[in-house]
Amino acid sequence: MRLAVIPGDGIGPEVVSEALKVLGEVAPAAEITNYDLGAARWHSTGELLPESVLGELRQHDAILLGAVGDPTVPSGILERGLLLRLRFELDHHVNLRPARLYPGVRGPLADAGEVDMVVVREGTEGPYTNNGGLLRKDTEHEVATEVSVNTAFGVRRVVADAFNRAEERPRKHLTLVHKTNVLEYAGSLWSRIVEEVSLEHPDVTVAYSHVDAATIHLVTDPSRFDVVVTDNLFGDILTDLAAAVTGGIGLAASGNLDITRRNPSMFEPVHGSAPDIAGQGLADPTAAVLSVSLLLDHLGHKEAARRIEASVAFDLATRDQASPGTTQAIGDRLAALVSSNVRSVN
Amino acid sequence: MRLAVIPGDGIGPEVVSEALKVLGEVAPAAEITNYDLGAARWHSTGELLPESVLGELRQHDAILLGAVGDPTVPSGILERGLLLRLRFELDHHVNLRPARLYPGVRGPLADAGEVDMVVVREGTEGPYTNNGGLLRKDTEHEVATEVSVNTAFGVRRVVADAFNRAEERPRKHLTLVHKTNVLEYAGSLWSRIVEEVSLEHPDVTVAYSHVDAATIHLVTDPSRFDVVVTDNLFGDILTDLAAAVTGGIGLAASGNLDITRRNPSMFEPVHGSAPDIAGQGLADPTAAVLSVSLLLDHLGHKEAARRIEASVAFDLATRDQASPGTTQAIGDRLAALVSSNVRSVN
Ligand SMILES: CC(C)[C@H](C(=O)O)[C@@H](O)C(=O)O
Ligand SMILES: CC(C)[C@H](C(=O)O)[C@@H](O)C(=O)O
Numbered sequence: 231m232r233l234a235v236i237p238g239d240g241i242g243p244e245v246v247s248e249a250l251k252v253l254g255e256v257a258p259a260a261e262i263t264n265y266d267l268g269a270a271r272w273h274s275t276g277e278l279l280p281e282s283v284l285g286e287l288r289q290h291d292a293i294l295l296g297a298v299g300d301p302t303v304p305s306g307i308l309e310r311g312l313l314l315r316l317r318f319e320l321d322h323h324v325n326l327r328p329a330r331l332y333p334g335v336r337g338p339l340a341d342a343g344e345v346d347m348v349v350v351r352e353g354t355e356g357p358y359t360n361n362g363g364l365l366r367k368d369t370e371h372e373v374a375t376e377v378s379v380n381t382a383f384g385v386r387r388v389v390a391d392a393f394n395r396a397e398e399r400p401r402k403h404l405t406l407v408h409k410t411n412v413l414e415y416a417g418s419l420w421s422r423i424v425e426e427v428s429l430e431h432p433d434v435t436v437a438y439s440h441v442d443a444a445t446i447h448l449v450t451d452p453s454r455f456d457v458v459v460t461d462n463l464f465g466d467i468l469t470d471l472a473a474a475v476t477g478g479i480g481l482a483a484s485g486n487l488d489i490t491r492r493n494p495s496m497f498e499p500v501h502g503s504a505p506d507i508a509g510q511g512l513a514d515p516t517a518a519v520l521s522v523s524l525l526l527d528h529l530g531h532k533e534a535a536r537r538i539e540a541s542v543a544f545d546l547a548t549r550d551q552a553s554p555g556t557t558q559a560i561g562d563r564l565a566a567l568v569s570s571n572v573r574s575v576n
Numbered sequence: 577m578r579l580a581v582i583p584g585d586g587i588g589p590e591v592v593s594e595a596l597k598v599l600g601e602v603a604p605a606a607e608i609t610n611y612d613l614g615a616a617r618w619h620s621t622g623e624l625l626p627e628s629v630l631g632e633l634r635q636h637d638a639i640l641l642g643a644v645g646d647p648t649v650p651s652g653i654l655e656r657g658l659l660l661r662l663r664f665e666l667d668h669h670v671n672l673r674p675a676r677l678y679p680g681v682r683g684p685l686a687d688a689g690e691v692d693m694v695v696v697r698e699g700t701e702g703p704y705t706n707n708g709g710l711l712r713k714d715t716e717h718e719v720a721t722e723v724s725v726n727t728a729f730g731v732r733r734v735v736a737d738a739f740n741r742a743e744e745r746p747r748k749h750l751t752l753v754h755k756t757n758v759l760e761y762a763g764s765l766w767s768r769i770v771e772e773v774s775l776e777h778p779d780v781t782v783a784y785s786h787v788d789a790a791t792i793h794l795v796t797d798p799s800r801f802d803v804v805v806t807d808n809l810f811g812d813i814l815t816d817l818a819a820a821v822t823g824g825i826g827l828a829a830s831g832n833l834d835i836t837r838r839n840p841s842m843f844e845p846v847h848g849s850a851p852d853i854a855g856q857g858l859a860d861p862t863a864a865v866l867s868v869s870l871l872l873d874h875l876g877h878k879e880a881a882r883r884i885e886a887s888v889a890f891d892l893a894t895r896d897q898a899s900p901g902t903t904q905a906i907g908d909r910l911a912a913l914v915s916s917n918v919r920s921v922n
Binding site (some may be wrong): 299305306309310314336338339340341357358360362363364368369370371372373374375376377379380381382383386404409410411412413414415416417418419420442443445446449450463466467469470473474475478479482517 | 726809816
């Protein structure tokens with residue numbers, strides 16, 4: 231297994247180092263190459279993602295990314311020039327974001343019930359296409375536009391993937407989240423494609439929720455969701471909220487997948503670089519470790535993936551929630567659990 | 577006071593009738609004209625908002641709307657043809673949505689703290705402009721676009737209003753919510769205008785939050801917010817979530833304001849027509865009653881507005897939360913409280 235690692239900024243390197251520790255327990259022979267992309271490189275060379283590096287990244291089986299973003303870099307530069315560029319260049323059309331409330335974890339809701347959902351967020355279209363502009367900038371007549379671009383090709387592959395995932399889950403339930411009552415054109419395309427693809431999946435029950443109502447459901451009745459399929463921006467919003475509801479961004483993993491496998495998929499915690507707590511051992515590496523589990527699952531190492539997830543579940547059920555330990559201590563615990571194979575525990 | 581009332585669909589007529597009962601206690605001389613816009617009219621005549629009716633509505637001091645939407649009408653028809661058309665024709669650029677966790681009300685959060693915020697949502701621009709289209713519909717090469725349109729004129733008047741409101745509140749704090757790291761053009765316009773207007777309000781502290789992070793804050797630390805200013809779509813999403821966090825959509829009021837007062841402003845509960853519970857006396861009219869309070873406040877009847885809000889606060893603090901009574905019973909209680917002037921209670 232050839233793995234490219236982009237530790238990135240802030241807490242990125244810290245959490246990635248623990249994630250690799252855990253990976254080492256199940257895949258000691260993995261070949262790992264580090265890429266120093268991020269704020270430091272941009273400051274010293276002005277580079278965000280050189281073509282040559284992109285070419286090298288393509289030669290790997292998968293990419294593990296820590297976090298990108300730094301207060302010393304103007305907002306958006308690293309996000310658009312590095313993170314989103316990777317997602318778009320490598321055609322990461324399925325942005326996979328599970329949200330599970332693990333036993334022992336207390337989220338902010340008084341009574342969340344059982345939450346075990348997965349958001350299939352479209353990753354290469356919508357309002358993320360950098361399609362828009364400024365007219366008459368800095369005058370009182372300025373106009374700023376942002377164009378959400380949605381294609382039948384792009385929507386169908388993501389909707390198909392979401393139905394496939396729903397088919398494999400016990401509840402076989404899929405919710406389309408959109409804002410069809412206002413976004414008439416994109417809403418129509420998404421609705422029609424969900425209807426079409428649903429015909430091939432008669433076992434899967436289908437629901438629809440407007441994005442505003444979906445945020446209400448996520449805090450009043452999150453267990454109603456199984457698989458959610460949605461566009462890039464709504465998915466961005468809903469997955470942060472779902473992460474919060476299931477115990478916080480310290481636990482939320484994600485995969486940016488090219489389902490065709492033409493390009494390496496990229497795995498990253500949903501959290502950002504959290505510069506305020508960087509370098510102090512305060513970051514929870516669990517989200518990064520769970521991202522490694524998604525990575526292994528994607529590459530077909532189902533057993534190793536499950537072993538890591540079970541170790542995380544065990545640790546979450548037994549850790550002192552108020553003081554779970556330093557970044558390194560949590561990493562050590564998870565690595566030990568994985569090596570002792572706690573499969574039977576959960 | 578000349579008031580136009582659009583009871584609308586579903587629970588709309590029920591909650592409006594209680595809201596008018598309460599209004600009657602403070603403004604017995606109000607002249608009220610009903611307009612039967614909504615699903616029934618569309619079914620029988622095909623009309624959504626005839627020009628003649630729009631002309632009549634303009635002759636009023638304010639509009640009270642119940643709810644719009646019915647399962648027998650294709651999604652979007654009533655929303656776009658009636659509700660949004662009213663907001664756009666009457667230039668309701670400030671969509672004002674307070675969210676307050678009243679004493680005695682239990683929201684879904686285990687520990688919400690004190691929540692007393694107001695969202696100033698832009699109401700006439702953004703992705704709500706019906707600006708987009710379908711290319712090659714029903715082919716595999718279909719493309720659907722949605723254009724978010726943001727103007728300096730449109731953003732500035734809303735941001736200015738938000739700063740004015742922040743200035744009048746004890747905490748004098750304003751948060752811009754956007755997604756500037758991805759929506760480069762609209763994000764740039766909003767950020768620059770907030771910066772500009774902030775210079776005229778040195779007393780107001782200013783924060784920024786990405787919309788995804790803002791949903792996390794709303795469930796982990798909602799008391800951080802005072803005034804939030806944001807675009808039409810983000811405001812739609814955040815205000816539903818804020819309503820949920822503060823005890824639900826049965827309590828959330830809103831005003832669609834034309835700050836210039838060239839057109840009548842329109843007041844409505846944030847909730848929809850809830851056809852599943854319509855006609856059964858199950859709907860909570862509190863959101864509609866609080867919308868009347870916003871209406872009176874907007875028209876300068878500050879004392880009457882406060883009296884209604886205090887009555888609602890008293891009722892919420894003392895009502896049996898599990899069974900607050902029928903729509904009519906709640907309306908009767910609130911009307912009685914308003915008439916007995918409970919000002920001193922809260
Ligand atoms: C950093 C930002 C560009 C990114 C996004 O909006 O996709 C992040 O919020 C995420 O969800 O991965
Ligand atoms: C019904 C719909 C068009 C409307 C909106 O999106 O503005 C509603 O959700 C609201 O918030 O008032």
